[in-house]
Amino acid sequence: MAMSTFVKWNIARSPKLTELSDMLSRLLVAGLVSAIVATAIIGVAAQAPSRGGEAIEITGPVRVIEGDTVDVYVAGSRVLIGLIGIKAPRGNTRCGVDSANFLRNLMQSAGRLSLSEDPNYQFDSRKRRMYYLTLGRNRSAAVEMVRAGMATQDGTGKEADEIAAAAASWSTTTGCPPLGGLP
Numbered sequence: 001m002a003m004s005t006f007v008k009w010n011i012a013r014s015p016k017l018t019e020l021s022d023m024l025s026r027l028l029v030a031g032l033v034s035a036i037v038a039t040a041i042i043g044v045a046a047q048a049p050s051r052g053g054e055a056i057e058i059t060g061p062v063r064v065i066e067g068d069t070v071d072v073y074v075a076g077s078r079v080l081i082g083l084i085g086i087k088a089p090r091g092n093t094r095c096g097v098d099s100a101n102f103l104r105n106l107m108q109s110a111g112r113l114s115l116s117e118d119p120n121y122q123f124d125s126r127k128r129r130m131y132y133l134t135l136g137r138n139r140s141a142a143v144e145m146v147r148a149g150m151a152t153q154d155g156t157g158k159e160a161d162e163i164a165a166a167a168a169s170w171s172t173t174t175g176c177p178p179l180g181g182l183p
Contacts, residue, residue, distance in 0.1 A: 055134065058113040066091040067099025067151050068142075069128060070107075074115065082128030084121050084157040085142040088150060099150040106144055110135035118157055132159065 056074055063071040067088025070081045088103075089096035107113055115131040124130055133141035140159055145151035147166035155164075 055114040055116045056131075058115065062107060062113065064100050064104040064107070066096060067103050067145055070103070070133070072115075074129075080128045081115065081133070082124050082126065082130045083142050083145070083151075084118055084130050084132050085154060085159045085163045086145055086151040087154050088145065088152075095150075099145070102148055102150045103141065103145060106135055106141060107133075110139070112136055121156060132157065 058072050058074075060073040065071055065080070068083045068086050069088075070083075072079060072081055074081075088099040091097065091100055112135075114134045116134065117131055121130040135141050135144065140162065142151070142157075142159055143162050143166045146153055146163050147169060153160070153163045153167050157163075
């Protein structure tokens with residue numbers, strides 16, 4: 001008698017083994033269904049809001065993740081937003097914490113916040129939806145972050161020249177060292 005036939009024959013003759021086999025099959029199916037549903041939910045949440053071309057005013061809660069990343073609701077969907085034109089230190093460093101706090105204070109004092117898209121920069125390598133963040137009526141958050149030494153320019157976007165000028169005015173007495181310096 002072949003081994004697989006022997007195993008099947010013994011499972012079929014033992015009610016406890018048959019029950020255990022059925023239970024494991026149900027758990028496997030339930031696990032697969034859960035994984036598929038979770039993937040579908042994450043996929044829906046990670047989709048970008050529809051392209052409208054107009055500025056999107058932020059009226060709901062805003063959570064600052066890092067000096068160049070915020071978590072907001074856009075068109076009813078929660079979206080992780082990256083700021084076009086800058087890179088900020090990671091949030092798990094001293095400068096990263098300072099950068100995130102600076103952006104949080106800028107946003108709180110601005111009153112009005114809006115996002116504008118750029119068709120050339122929709123997503124970055126970190127899968128963040130990329131936008132320009134405008135503070136108040138017309139102040140760029142990216143320019144303000146670089147001017148204060150809390151982020152560095154990455155050379156992208158329509159604000160690249162303005163951000164470069166802000167980087168040139170950066171002083172060693174404010175903010176953190178440019179990327180490549182101390183954390």
